[in-house]
Amino acid sequence: MSSRPSLFPAAGVFAFLAVLTGVATFLASGRPLIGLIGLVGAAVSGAAVLILLPTPQPATPAASPVEPAAGAKPAARKARSAPAASTAPVAATASVAATAPVAPAGSVAPASDPDRTSLVQICIYLRDRVTSTALATRLDQALAQVGVSTVEPTGERFDPSHHEAGGALPTTDDTLVGTIAAVEAPGYADRGVLLRPPVVTVYQRRQG
Numbered sequence: 001m002s003s004r005p006s007l008f009p010a011a012g013v014f015a016f017l018a019v020l021t022g023v024a025t026f027l028a029s030g031r032p033l034i035g036l037i038g039l040v041g042a043a044v045s046g047a048a049v050l051i052l053l054p055t056p057q058p059a060t061p062a063a064s065p066v067e068p069a070a071g072a073k074p075a076a077r078k079a080r081s082a083p084a085a086s087t088a089p090v091a092a093t094a095s096v097a098a099t100a101p102v103a104p105a106g107s108v109a110p111a112s113d114p115d116r117t118s119l120v121q122i123c124i125y126l127r128d129r130v131t132s133t134a135l136a137t138r139l140d141q142a143l144a145q146v147g148v149s150t151v152e153p154t155g156e157r158f159d160p161s162h163h164e165a166g167g168a169l170p171t172t173d174d175t176l177v178g179t180i181a182a183v184e185a186p187g188y189a190d191r192g193v194l195l196r197p198p199v200v201t202v203y204q205r206r207q208g
Contacts, residue, residue: 120148124188124196143188151187151198156180158202166199170206177205
């Protein structure tokens with residue numbers, strides 16, 4: 001029996017939080033458009049969490065016992081007259097099958113990779129464009145719940161294989177040359193695999 005209906009209370013909570021976020025954004029800004037953007041962003045982030053979380057797999061019904069056919073009685077009598085040694089492998093096989101571990105009814109199947117990838121990209125797209133700090137934080141939390149983390153390597157040594165140079169900042173301090181001064185756009189990693197490199201500003205030696 002599937003436990004899918006248990007998601008409805010969570011959906012109600014997300015809907016309430018979305019409305020609350022929209023109203024709070026409208027009251028803080030005094031602009032209906034900003035409030036509407038806050039409402040839509042909160043609703044989308046809540047829906048993304050519900051969809052990205054894996055859904056429980058329904059339990060497999062137990063097979064009903066099969067009654068022997070009427071024509072099988074002579075075969076059964078013939079089998080009883082056979083030597084006892086010939087029935088030993090059959091008994092051993094039945095014993096192994098009876099004691100074999102069965103998957104629990106509440107086992108969870110992994111989410112579909114194509115669907116998960118698309119939803120993660122949508123969340124990142126929204127995260128790059130929202131102007132509300134509350135919505136940005138909510139999207140970061142939704143991404144973190146499915147294993148996606150932000151990459152903001154401020155202060156690290158610039159590595160062109162992991163970072164994208166967006167600008168340069170002159171400096172006379174030789175210890176800072178080649179390090180990352182600021183992050184212009186954060187990158188994202190999915191369970192340790194880089195999805196998008198961060199765009200960074202790099203310290204460069206001041207000329208003259």
